[in-house]
Amino acid sequence: MHLQNKVAIITGAASGFGEATSKLFAKQGAKIVAVDFDFEKVQKVVDEINNNGGEAIATKADVSNAQDVKAFVDLAIKEYNQLDIIYNNAGIFIPGTAEEITEDQWDKVINVDLKSVFLGTKYALPHLKKTKGVIINTASAGGIIGFPQAVAYGAAKGGVISLTKATAVDYAADGIRANAICPGTGETGLTKEVLADENMQAGFLQPIPMKKFAQPDDIAKAALYLASDLSSYVTGTALPVDGGWTMS
């Protein structure tokens, strides 16, 4: 097992990439603090982990709210006395060009997708210094290349990549590694509606050389690599997990 005796906070754990990562990390021996806005759903994920021999607790939080973020970091320490991994993964997508998107929508996307990563990093760092821990952030292929109608999302995810690199540089001497994952289009709650439309589905598939969408487990396996000693000399990367989309 790659994460024996580790304690991991995972945000957006009720669905998609965060759910799959919570289950995989638990199977690999980590104790999970599963965070989501949707408490009922995240509790179900936690129940499944605990019923299968893992160890996890669920908590409700808005990752863009500083008090909530501080509270789930404090909860991890109260329950498990240490923090080894924070996976800042929760996020939303609101489509729109610069003309279409409203100021409120811009603020919402930047707060949930970017400010949340700053807050999670900020409050986890004092504890990660003690364990020489790991930070993983979910960025996006949309933070590397421009894709249509995603002005706020692309800005937030590009920001996540830069924040990750800055943190990796600032805390390398403390033994902390910080990396981002850049998923391509994945089949999750975030894309359910858009991929239900056959034309949209074909459009999203077209630029992907591997001609298939990311499954939650594809991202969970990348997160396991970055969370564990398998990536012991890797920091400051933005790892595309995108079927070749951003290289083509």
Ligand SMILES: NC(=O)c1ccc[n+]([C@@H]2O[C@H](COP(=O)([O-])OP(=O)(O)OC[C@H]3O[C@@H](n4cnc5c(N)ncnc54)[C@H](O)[C@@H]3O)[C@@H](O)[C@H]2O)c1
């Ligand atoms: N699915 C894709 O195609 C894709 C591609 C690139 C990046 N991403 C990123 O992957 C991450 C995970 O998304 P997913 O695809 O698994 O989607 P998802 O919708 O299945 O899961 C996201 C989870 O985050 C939670 N969440 C949303 N806002 C929150 C908030 N303010 N506070 C707490 N929890 C909140 C939701 O309740 C949900 O459970 C996001 O950061 C997303 O931007 C997704």
